[in-house]
Amino acid sequence: MERKLLLVTVAALVAVIVALLAGILMTLGGSSLPAAIQTGATAFAATLPLVLLVMSTLGLV
Template sequence: MKRKLLFVIVATLVAVIAALLAGIVSTAGGAHLPVAIQMGAAAFAVTLPLVLTVMSTIGLV
């Protein structure tokens, strides 16, 4: 049980890092702040289920 929780926390951290990178890259590309926030939110919303699906397929979660 603790192992699964740890992997879910790791997946969430990976998604947060992806969201931060997406926001920073879009801001560096000249996007306005609301657009950069939307890009970060979209990256988080896509990355978290993807990472959890991959972990589930491998058998970690």
């Protein structure tokens, strides 16, 4: 049970890192702050299920 919780936490942290990178890249590209936040949120929402799916497929979660 503890292992699953740690792996889900790792998946969430990976999604946060991807969201931050997406937001930073949008800001560096000259986009407005709301657009960068929206892009980061979209990246988070897309990355978390993907990482959990990969972990589930590998039998980790």
